[in-house]
Amino acid sequence: MATRRTTQTAPYRCTECGWTTVKWVGRCGECQQWGTVVEAAEQTGIVRSVAAVAPSAQRAARPITDVDTRDTPRRTSGVAEFDRVLGGGVVPGAAILLSGEPGVGKSTLLLEVAAQSARAGGRVLYASGEESTAQVRLRAERTGALHEQLFLASETDLATILGHIDEVRPDLLIVDSVQTVASALSDGAAGHPSQVREVASALIRVAKERNLPVILVGHVTKDGSIAGPRVLEHLVDVVCHFEGDRQTSLRFVRALKNRFGPTDEVGCFDMTGDGIAEVPDPSALFLGHGDPVPGTCVTIALEGRRALPVEVQALTIDTTAPNPRRVVNGVDGARVAMILAVLEKRARLPLSQHDVYVSTVGGVRLVEPAADLAIAVAIANSLKDRALARGTAAIGELTLAGEIRPVTQASQRRTEAARLGFSTVVDAEQRTVSAALRAMDRFAAPASAETAPGF
Incomplete structure (x- = not known):
């Protein structure tokens, strides 16, 4: 049996990536992980060749076309x-x-x-x-x-x-x-x-x-x-x-x-x-209860394969500060800042003069772009002090040009919206955010006598 001599030059090895070093260090020099460098097992210095073993009949290699494709029970x-x-x-x-x-x-x-x-x-x-x-x-x-x-x-x-x-x-x-x-x-x-x-x-x-x-x-x-x-x-x-x-x-x-x-x-x-x-059926967990309120809009989000209705709430307040506040909870702050810029430029909404607060109901976090249109509608309705009628939802991704892009699994979202009683869904068919806001104005709920009129 042929053998050859080897020498051990690196007694320490990283358990994550296999990086070796001659002395112990606290952090791996390759993958930068802490505490993964340990002393390598002692080697004998002799490497022996491995003899081939004939596989049994049950473990013999077979053509892939002969492999049983029935599901594992x-x-x-x-x-x-x-x-x-x-x-x-x-x-x-x-x-x-x-x-x-x-x-x-x-x-x-x-x-x-x-x-x-x-x-x-x-x-x-x-x-x-x-x-x-x-x-x-x-x-x-x-x-x-x-x-x-x-x-x-x-x-x-x-x-x-x-x-x-x-x-x-x-x-x-x-x-x-x-x-x-x-x-x-x-x-x-x-x-x-x-x-x-x-x-x-x-x-x-x-x-x-x-x-x-x-x-x-x-x-x-x-x-x-x-x-x-x-x-x-x-x-x-x-x-x-x-x-x-x-x-x-x-x-x-x-x-x-x-x-x-x-x-x-x-x-x-x-x-x-x-x-x-x-x-x-967690649908009711992320929806508000009570009469329609200005500054709210429902979107249909996807959690894995599951479509869930999520209510987005927005609040705008007049401010004289040079830097208006932007506070978010459950949504991406950078995404909200982009939506505010689009509304200011494309829809001519004076949001630079208002503090803006955006949040979701039920503690859910929205990370997909499909919630952009619902966030924009909630902010615009809070600014106009208008409430959407029941059974209205918004689905769509906003671009910097003010366009509404289609989202993935749109048919599944619409099906879930219809199952939950949302008869009106505003999405990419409106093409632009200005058109979507005008469409939402047609579905506004009757204004409350206690609220002041919009701008």
């Missing part, structure tokens, strides 16, 4: 909104990574998934490395997630968790979280990049060998990215992100990666004192 998790994000259910042997900010409700959601899966007839093993079994039991009592087929274990040792798998033989494994579990086969404390990689690799190997779906909870860094080595996201089959605002009870689950389904689905949940509840 899925099993429902019992939570319809979670199944929607996964693409229709949990695939046997799938490795799912769920990340999110601390306190957003990841453990509460997965405890509900575990309880519903147990009620459906499957055995579930919930391994918690952050809480004791008594703490998990107390939360399960509060949320109504008690079931005899739901097994709890408070472990941070990988070998012990694998022993629990052999003993319980679950149909679903939940590990909360992967950053709290350590393996004796790897150096470093729990949460170290090498430990996270070793623990995830071992659990995913067990998942593939036993057709056991595994859900791993992942921590996030202060910038919102998943903590640990980037290889963790490559190893798993599905990456989901659980997000929400602490000031509101609404929560979203988004699929960032999915080998078994689409990545543009969104699951909606409502965090309550009794646990987490599904919101199959």
Whole structure:
């Protein structure tokens, strides 16, 4: 067997990108990540060639035309909104990574998934490395997630968790979280990049060998990215992100990666004192209530594949300050500044003499350009002190030339608007923002006797 000698010249290696250096540094010189440079494994200095092994008949390479294209059977998790994000259910042997900010409700959601899966007839093993079994039991009592087929274990040792798998033989494994579990086969404390990689690799190997779906909870860094080595996201089959605002009870689950389904689905949940509840139709959450008010307009936004009506509110106030205030909440401030410039130049609205406040209802954040026209209409109606009649919505992207561009999935937005009772939708058919504002004037609600007339 042919051999050759090699020398070790770089005893330290970055676990993220593989960059090597002769001495330890706190920050990788290639990917600029902190704390990822670790001591490389000692090499023997001998590289041996690998002998070829004939594959078995089951693993032999076949023409792609002979590969079975039938869908992999899925099993429902019992939570319809979670199944929607996964693409229709949990695939046997799938490795799912769920990340999110601390306190957003990841453990509460997965405890509900575990309880519903147990009620459906499957055995579930919930391994918690952050809480004791008594703490998990107390939360399960509060949320109504008690079931005899739901097994709890408070472990941070990988070998012990694998022993629990052999003993319980679950149909679903939940590990909360992967950053709290350590393996004796790897150096470093729990949460170290090498430990996270070793623990995830071992659990995913067990998942593939036993057709056991595994859900791993992942921590996030202060910038919102998943903590640990980037290889963790490559190893798993599905990456989901659980997000929400602490000031509101609404929560979203988004699929960032999915080998078994689409990545543009969104699951909606409502965090309550009794646990987490599904919101199959969140349309009413982002709409105001009461009589029409000047300075409001509804747009149809897309969250993944889901069309949602969102009310935009604007308020304009006369000012003598040389620099009028521009305050936004739930929308992009730079986008609002551009819309104000377009209204000032193309629609001849004297907005440079007014403070402008723009916000959304329900804590939702609008980031797509399709909300431009609704923001413009809300600002113009606040300036004119006119309210839109019920059942009127606006969809469209504004250009600097004052034109209205069509938006993606326009037919789906119109269908959702019609389902919710919006009989009038102003969009790109008006061509310019001036024409759209004139069209909106025709749909103005009767002026209130308490409001002053517009300019």
